Amino acid sequence: MADKVDEKTLQQTSTWAVAVVCFFLLLFSIVIEKLIHKLGTWFKIKNKKALYEALEKVKAELMLMGFISLLLTIGQNYISQICVSESIAASMHPCSESEEAKKYPPKKKDTKNDEENSGRKLLELVQSYIPRRSLATKGYDKCAEKGKVAFVSSYGMHQLHIFIFVLAVCHVIYCIVTYALGKTKMRRWKRWEEETKTIEYQYSHADPERFRFARDTSFGRRHLNFWSKSTITLWIVCFFRQFFGSVTRVDYLTLRHGFIMAHLAPGSDGRFDFRKYIQRSLEEDFKTIVEISPVIWFVAVLFLLTNTNGLHSFLWQPFIPLVVILIVGTKLQVIITKLGLLIQEKGDIVKGMPLVQPGDHLFWFGRPRFILFLIHLVLFTNAFQLAFFAWTTYEFQLENCYHKTIVDVVIRISVGVIVQILCSYVTLPLYALVTQVSSTHIYTHT
Template identity: 60%
Template sequence: MVGVSGGRNLEETPTWAVALVCFVLILISIIIEHILHLIGKWLKKKHKSDLYESLEKIKSELMLLGFISLLLTVGQDPISRICVSEQVAGTWHPCSKREEVMMHEVGRTGAVNPRRVLAAGGSDKCTAQGKVPLVSPEGIHQLHIFIFVWAGFHVLCCILTLALARVKMRSWKRWEEETRTSEYQSSHDPERFRFARETSFGRRHLSFWTQTPVPIWIVCFFRQFVRSVPKVDYLALRHGFIMAHLAPQNQEKFDFRKYIGRSLEEDFKFVVGLSPPFWFFAAFFLLFNTHGWYSYLWFPFIPLIIILVVGTKLQVIITKMAQGIQQKGEVVKGEPVVEPGDDLFWFKRPRLILYLINFVLFQNAFQLAFFAWTVCQFGLKSCFNSQTMDVVIRISMGVFVQILCSYVTLPLYALVTQMGSTMRPTIFDEKIAMAIRSWHMNAKQQVRRNRGSASVTPLISRPTSPSNRIHHHRTQGDSSSSQHSSSEDGSSLYRQDLEIGCLGHHVGDSQ
């Protein structure tokens, strides 16, 4: 009613006004949905399946935020009708008592906030009982705005994360091209003997300060700020990866940078995700953002501390690999070969570092969104940001953590994580991966058809291997020269063809 709520309901609102608002909302939603559809179509055309899955994950997370907003809308009246005593409601406020009194004084002398008038009608039930609502309709309305701001910051931070990481990895392109030059081949003679400490990789990592546990962490802590990924580290890790997982003759043909780029796109699907523990930590942040806890002095530093520890650990892993070279012998032949292994990572789980990076990016985006929401909703000098130091810390830490995590730590992780014990499926590009999957399905169907049959199966009847589909190097005469008598032998041969034909021969040519 007009007298009770202070505004008109839909019975008293012109139909053209309602239709106009609905039309604008529908139009904006269709435009956003069409833009996302075009982006997904472009990613499919460019064979960026991992980025397409990341886009789908972002869309599902936006839908989750929209569902939370819908629940708030539907539950606005039931929530505002939950009454609590004034004693309970007077605890854990973000503002001090003095600040609240000043705000009430301004409210009485200044203009009337229309949302406060709207909230008055919903609190009549609690007022009659001498209590106050658990959350007023005005507070629920402000939560709606916060969800919208948080969704925008989440998408923005995801875009910045991938963009800054790609900018950093673009500088590695000239290093990769250098490995194909004759100058590089002559300067990296495989028959040359040198002391491990005299190699460029050894001079960087085998110093006096990296021989004991505490100094090595101190040195590696500062290395992430100055040339976190130098040329010598990139080339050493590239050489170690090829020697561990590929044939040495593929060294000139294999594009390690593109492989890391595909791995980064695969990891990005995980980085943009929002797991349930993250949501609970967000609620924890809202809970302790109260007066007297000085949350602005320690909450913004939690993501910073985590990302600094992660970056230091990644630098330590590279140094440990250099120490492993020296432990095998003081003299090395050719280029020093680092040995990959999961034992270098925490709990032998390289993905744990990616989980920490995901948490840092989520928490940092959440805090930036919360700061922007408080400024837009309550002003820069509200009790949420009453101290100048609060504003400086929140802005500086938010921007610094975003740049450090996206431009330094995430590319460093994408490089160092390749030093795990296993080779990732992104070793193949999209076209080769599709050919392998298709060949694998055909091979399984062929084995299933031949199971239980004792007839001799000529080799020419086997499903075409990926090498035949992609490069057509084998002739029909070579294929028909062998005979196999059982499905088990055929299945074993298929696996051997996959390992030899794809890993040993086509990985380098396909990049």
């Protein structure tokens, strides 16, 4: 059996190898920095102020993660020297005792080498006084000599360091995917906006002298039915509507008309591009979504805490974002239907196009931005879980204590993809549309 060989220091390493590594690290960093700068310049040229501010927030989050990574590098020796008792260290492990014993069997004593090992004790004692940082290696547990266990080992700090990098990459990817899917959904609304410029639309929809029953209008036929009278059936129908035509032509045109009547001067119908306005509103919302608030960081820490044996977090964690986003999507559909019910409450006869009235009371706690916070929370926790899955697979192979079987892996990935598509393509554009009928909304874009 070959003797253990310590890794070489930089004094024992070729200078050309050190120079090559540093060159490519600098080259990669400079290229990324220039690309981000070019993207920011393009946003300024295109007058996309909200997207530029969102890019700045992404840069700030990456800087924060980089600072965390730096603290891990500097503090890993000091943290690994914090010793705790074995009873405390044995609590809340991701693996059960049997799994841990199987994956990490205790090393057997080699009696033949006892004499040789004792001869090396003096050398190890001298080396122990020389501080040495081993970021990417499995070091010796210095706490074992005291009969204790390291709070977090140096190698564990290294693995956490890799997780921070994976999380940063996933954060950037989910930001890009979220914005791209939202913009893709809104492209479908372009033909509806172009329709409002035609004479046929002005005659059939915008005629102010046309009287009809509220339930006979296109908006009324969609929302004023027997199921809308009961809260239970209303939520059931609205739950399924978010999957099949979450934003229909009649809903878009009715909310557009209500927004114009509430915020613009009379006669602006044919000149105002409501779709472009919502796109800019989406960019403003996107600026909020890319920022990671302290509350959301705290939720991420809770997710890490629950990855312990016995809680079976791999079975229920992926479904939390799914349940939340389904409730949010249902609530937004309920708001649209209740706008129709408010029209009918004012009278069975409507003059011209049905006019929805803005009102924050339709939103939870009277705060439309609370829904945006939930969407933000769902997107980050979903990206966090996918990053955690990628990291655990890289560090501990596909089947590990964090996801036991292939079925668990398939469920986690499938639910993560479904949540990302549902939230970015369905719920976020729907929120950007519905929030225009809030009474606190202020028209600020030109």
